[in-house]
Amino acid sequence: MPEMHTRSSFARAIGLGSAKAGVETWWRERVTAVALVPLTLWFVGSLIAESGSDYAHFVSWLKAPVTTILIVLMLIGAFWHIALGLQVIIEDYVHSAAKIPALILARLACFAFAAAGILATLRIAFLG
Numbered sequence: 001m002p003e004m005h006t007r008s009s010f011a012r013a014i015g016l017g018s019a020k021a022g023v024e025t026w027w028r029e030r031v032t033a034v035a036l037v038p039l040t041l042w043f044v045g046s047l048i049a050e051s052g053s054d055y056a057h058f059v060s061w062l063k064a065p066v067t068t069i070l071i072v073l074m075l076i077g078a079f080w081h082i083a084l085g086l087q088v089i090i091e092d093y094v095h096s097a098a099k100i101p102a103l104i105l106a107r108l109a110c111f112a113f114a115a116a117g118i119l120a121t122l123r124i125a126f127l128g
Contacts, residue, residue, distance in 0.1 A: 025084055025087065025088065028080075028084055029081065029084045029085065029088075032077050032080050032081035032084065033081060035073075035077050036074070036077045036078060036081060039070060039073060039074040039077060040074065040078075042070060043070070043071070043074055046061075046067070059124060059128050062121070062124050062125055063124075063125050063126075063128065067125075068121060068122070068125040071121050072118050072121060072122070075114050075117040075118050075121070076114060076118070078114075079110045079111070079113055079114035079117075080110075080114075082110050083106065083107055083110035083111075086106040086107075086110070087103060087106065087107070090102045090103050090106060091103070
């Protein structure tokens with residue numbers, strides 16, 4: 001322990017705290033947000049355009065490879081963005097032993113909802 005007293009405060013602080021991961025999470029949130037803008041606009045526009053169609057027409061629209069790929073990308077981006085946002089909220093506002101379980105639960109829930117949406121999309125696209 002005597003070594004700790006000879007090091008400066010700056011030397012002891014290097015590599016600690018959010019200086020390493022905070023910016024990375026911030027950038028990931030911005031990248032997913034930017035990616036979601038055109039995907040969401042396309043999705044909402046498509047739903048409006050398909051709103052008067054019957055189930056068979058909607059399924060045929062969803063079976064188009066471009067449509068299926070864009071919906072899967074939107075689901076991945078949306079739930080990744082949600083997971084990052086929930087992580088920041090939990091890290092900022094939960095100051096108890098519940099923080100780690102809350103982080104795990106939020107991440108698992110986002111993964112489960114994304115997987116369910118992707119599986120439902122692929123099931124409709126491939127099995128009709």
